[in-house]
Amino acid sequence: MAIKFKALIGFTRMKDDELMVTGATIIGAMTDNVHFEQPTPELATVQGLLDDFSAKLTAARRRGSPEETALKNESRLPLEAALRQLAYYVNGVAEGHLSTLLSSGFPTNGANGSVQSPLKVEGVKLSDGRQSGQVRVDFDKQRNVLMYEYQYRLQGENEWSERFATSSSRANIIAPLTAAERYEVRVRALNTQGTGDWSDNATMVVR
Numbered sequence: 001m002a003i004k005f006k007a008l009i010g011f012t013r014m015k016d017d018e019l020m021v022t023g024a025t026i027i028g029a030m031t032d033n034v035h036f037e038q039p040t041p042e043l044a045t046v047q048g049l050l051d052d053f054s055a056k057l058t059a060a061r062r063r064g065s066p067e068e069t070a071l072k073n074e075s076r077l078p079l080e081a082a083l084r085q086l087a088y089y090v091n092g093v094a095e096g097h098l099s100t101l102l103s104s105g106f107p108t109n110g111a112n113g114s115v116q117s118p119l120k121v122e123g124v125k126l127s128d129g130r131q132s133g134q135v136r137v138d139f140d141k142q143r144n145v146l147m148y149e150y151q152y153r154l155q156g157e158n159e160w161s162e163r164f165a166t167s168s169s170r171a172n173i174i175a176p177l178t179a180a181e182r183y184e185v186r187v188r189a190l191n192t193q194g195t196g197d198w199s200d201n202a203t204m205v206v207r
């Protein structure tokens with residue numbers, strides 16, 4: 001049975017520092033993220049709860065009184081609740097699409113502690129497709145990768161194309177392209193631990 005990927009909500013099991021880092025990562029990843037245009041709750045609300053928890057955590061560690069520790073623990077609960085609500089929103093929008101989930105900054109299911117984030121994709125090679133206006137894209141395969149994404153653009157332009165997903169490192173076709181123009185292509189890998197860096201750009205003139 002295929003795995004349906006989703007954002008995880010096990011925040012109660014996280015240590016205080018881990019919760020802080022996870023919350024900050026999620027807020028940073030979802031800010032101005034085109035996939036999540038109307039987050040619920042609003043990111044400003046989550047940021048406020050995170051700031052409050054951070055301040056109380058700092059106070060509890062500095063003074064260490066039972067009262068400060070209790071205040072820290074109490075401030076953690078609404079932060080966990082807000083992150084859970086945000087995870088439900090992310091799962092509803094993503095509908096199991098891994099690259100969309102990973103772009104949210106949330107941890108996802110299927111993660112294995114021995115699996116690391118993907119490395120930078122190497123060995124990107126462009127060649128002629130079978131027809132005019134086609135480019136074939138090949139690159140070095142990585143272990144523990146669920147999918148790859150690639151983009152292209154005319155060399156010298158600023159904007160990249162939309163992201164295209166593939167599970168294969170061989171024989172990916174980009175088309176239709178304009179003959180006699182030079183294009184550049186980049187590739188990155190994704191798994192349950194995150195997204196790797198984009199490869200160096202590979203270029204060729206389309207026949």
